[in-house]
Amino acid sequence: MKVPFVDLKSQYLSIKSEIDAAIGGVLNDSGFIGGKHVEFFEKKFADYLGIKHCVGVGNGTDALFIALKVLGIGAGDEVIVPANSFIATSEAVTLCGAKPVFADCESDTYNISPAGVEKAITKKTKAVIPVHLYGQPARMDEIIAIAKANKLWVVEDSAQAHGAEYKGKKAGTMGDISCFSFFPSKNLGAYGDGGAIVTNDDELAVKARMFANHGRKEKYNHEFEGTNSRLDGLQAAVLGVKIGHLEKWINRRIEIAKLYGEELGESVIVPFVMDGARHAYHLYVIQSQRRNELIGHLKNDGISAGIHYPIPLPFMDAYSSFGHLPEDFPVSNFLKDTIISLPMHGSMTDEEAFYVIESVKKFA
Numbered sequence: 001m002k003v004p005f006v007d008l009k010s011q012y013l014s015i016k017s018e019i020d021a022a023i024g025g026v027l028n029d030s031g032f033i034g035g036k037h038v039e040f041f042e043k044k045f046a047d048y049l050g051i052k053h054c055v056g057v058g059n060g061t062d063a064l065f066i067a068l069k070v071l072g073i074g075a076g077d078e079v080i081v082p083a084n085s086f087i088a089t090s091e092a093v094t095l096c097g098a099k100p101v102f103a104d105c106e107s108d109t110y111n112i113s114p115a116g117v118e119k120a121i122t123k124k125t126k127a128v129i130p131v132h133l134y135g136q137p138a139r140m141d142e143i144i145a146i147a148k149a150n151k152l153w154v155v156e157d158s159a160q161a162h163g164a165e166y167k168g169k170k171a172g173t174m175g176d177i178s179c180f181s182f183f184p185s186k187n188l189g190a191y192g193d194g195g196a197i198v199t200n201d202d203e204l205a206v207k208a209r210m211f212a213n214h215g216r217k218e219k220y221n222h223e224f225e226g227t228n229s230r231l232d233g234l235q236a237a238v239l240g241v242k243i244g245h246l247e248k249w250i251n252r253r254i255e256i257a258k259l260y261g262e263e264l265g266e267s268v269i270v271p272f273v274m275d276g277a278r279h280a281y282h283l284y285v286i287q288s289q290r291r292n293e294l295i296g297h298l299k300n301d302g303i304s305a306g307i308h309y310p311i312p313l314p315f316m317d318a319y320s321s322f323g324h325l326p327e328d329f330p331v332s333n334f335l336k337d338t339i340i341s342l343p344m345h346g347s348m349t350d351e352e353a354f355y356v357i358e359s360v361k362k363f364a
């Protein structure tokens with residue numbers, strides 16, 4: 001038996017007729033850029049989250065970059081980001097001319113540590129970007145309180161957290177502005193690149209939409225320079241179909257996580273879920289002291305596992321000029337050698353899950 005890490009093909013086959021019709025519809029009315037397919041999805045996604053505005057953009061990295069730009073962040077500013085994330089989070093800060101400042105993560109949730117955020121604040125700090133890593137919301141109550149006390153913007157990186165919740169609020173609705181990615185393997189994924197910015201702030205929403213479309217509201221009347229970063233009609237149509245299945249897929253992820261958790265809790269460290277959190281399990285990350293051996297063992301059994309992420313951001317070559325040492329981020333530095341992501345997706349079968357469970361148990 002082979003268990004893939006994600007299975008986009010089986011997901012497509014399960015909704016093939018709906019997807020094919022939606023794509024055919026876009027081709028039929030040539031709604032490639034902007035237009036009704038994009039508007040339809042933006043409205044659906046905003047309603048799903050319970051937020052006022054959704055602006056579709058080209059990808060999740062652009063969503064972060066544009067969000068920071070419309071908040072006025074630029075040269076001379078600092079933005080606090082987690083040490084444990086995908087590089088897009090810190091890259092967006094550098095892209096707008098500011099400096100990313102890293103904060104260590106928590107040893108239980110693996111999310112950005114509120115104490116680490118506090119420690120990283122300087123006179124130049126303008127914003128903090130909590131990432132809802134692996135699909136579990138960061139400790140938003142504490143982060144928002146720290147941000148308020150220090151007059152910082154809160155930009156949520158919700159790229160891994162479609163459908164996650166914290167104390168009854170959806171991830172992406174707790175900060176000033178929030179960014180999503182629709183990269184194909186994300187919980188809600190397009191068939192190419194896509195992203196969105198969401199906010200309850202009318203002015204930020206208008207600015208973000210303009211920035212993503214060359215700084216204009218109308219054709220050839222450009223109020224400022226922006227960029228070209230738009231969600232296209234084909235991707236919007238795919239997402240418009242998939243969002244109707246999102247809850248079912250997330251609930252399936254939660255069921256698989258429950259099976260994993262019940263069966264593997266004695267053998268490895270399974271994910272810790274905060275009180276009041278709905279973990280959307282974009283990734284199911286466990287810890288093992290013999291991580292590399294475990295990956296090899298799973299591979300021999302035909303099971304694909306991953307590491308998210310093998311190198312914490314401050315230790316990447318891209319940031320070597322910052323001169324960070326392992327002891328600056330002790331938790332992230334420890335986790336980089338123990339974390340492993342097991343196969344997890346919304347069309348996974350019980351049979352596949354039990355095959356993974358047996359393989360991990362055999363190893364342990």
Ligand SMILES: *Cc1c(COP(=O)(O)O)cnc(C)c1O
Pocket residue numbers: 059060061062085086088089131157159160180181182183193194195
């Ligand atoms: C995927 C991801 C992004 C970037 O999204 P793209 O659409 O690939 O640009 C940003 N942040 C995190 C945490 C991600 O996982």
